[in-house]
Amino acid sequence: MQQIKHQHSMKYWKQILIAQQQSGLPATEYCRQQDIKYNAFYYWLRKIRKEFAEVVPQLPAETTSGPRFAVLSTAAVITTVPALSQSSMLKLSCGPVILEITESTSRQLLTQTLRCIKDVFPVC
Known part of the structure; x- marks a missing residue:
């Protein structure tokens, strides 16, 4: 059940992060206009980036x-x-x-x- 909740939260926050980028507004202004807590926004931004970095296969170093x-x-x-x-x-x-x-x-x-x-x- 917790895994489903986590996946739902990730999907929800990915949509918010994409909407903020598409708006062209700085994160602080977007959060203010959408009544989103700034700390929550950055928490999920870091969390999503971290998970993404973990699932992306690392390419071997090339000479x-x-x-x-x-x-x-x-x-x-x-x-x-x-x-x-x-x-x-x-x-x-x-x-x-x-x-x-x-x-x-x-x-x-x-x-x-x-x-x-x-x-x-x-x-x-």
């Missing part, structure tokens, strides 16, 4: 400088399809973070990346 990943803190994702001369590349932008996927991107890396994005943005 060459390969792609690096960061957890996105916003739900606003902009997709750009490059010109025909670069048709083998997909570029995703989210704030200052840019993810470029080329034909040489491994299927395993792309699968892991998409799973991470799906976990962060469950509404997609």
